[in-house]
Amino acid sequence: MSDRFYVEPKPGDLIEISRLGYQHWAIYVGSGYVIHLAPSNDFMKASTSSIASVVSEKAVVKKELLWEIVGNDACQVNNKYDQKDRPLPADKIVREAEALLGKEMRYSLASENCEHFVTRLRYGRARSDQVRDTLIAGTVGLLGVGVAAVVATVLGLILLPSKRDED
Structure with missing residues (x-):
């Protein structure tokens, strides 16, 4: 995996995936897997577009191989709030993320998007610079x-x- 990352991801790390016009976010849970919010309808995969969640206002928590989600897009470890907020212990982040697997959640671009989801897991509070920016x-x-x-x-x-x- 290190040939595609400058920094090898560790469990609990935030993974930023650059899409056309926005970033998709996931949390690394180890062994090449991430947990993320994805469209709840099966015909749209997150690797195609998580924008489908906006239309349905619902998303489901999924565990998938990171490289299947990334596809040909760029990605990086981006624990961008570590300077301001202390991350929770990695084992707690992973345990809480896995406890949410399969759960359908409300999706709102402004207040409950994939970045809010992963920052809540890592820091205990939801944030999204993407929305603010x-x-x-x-x-x-x-x-x-x-x-x-x-x-x-x-x-x-x-x-x-x-x-x-x-x-």
């Missing part, structure tokens, strides 16, 4: 459009001759 980017984009509209309006008022000037 998307909201920030959207807000900045909207502000940028708003600022551009204001600038265009002001420039238009300054540069275009007024109706009075024509008379």
Whole structure:
């Protein structure tokens, strides 16, 4: 497995899988397996797209081989909150993840997604920078459009001759 990882995963590690436009998250449980939230319908595999969970608002906890989930996408160990939050003991993380196997769970992109699921297991509380970053980017984009509209309006008022000037 080390030929695809800079850091060899250990049980309890967060695995970030880069998909087109988003990241899918799983928790490494050992022997090449991960536990993750996947679409509850069998016709869509998480290796294809976990976006299917958004449509159904439900997901199921699955244990699958990491490389079957990753496919041709990039992945990495990313225990990104270890500086701020102390991770729970690895054996507890794995035990709690395995206790959830097969359970159907509510899925919400904003509050109960795959990143929330794995961070709750590792740190005892759910977090998702992916959601925060998307909201920030959207807000900045909207502000940028708003600022551009204001600038265009002001420039238009300054540069275009007024109706009075024509008379």
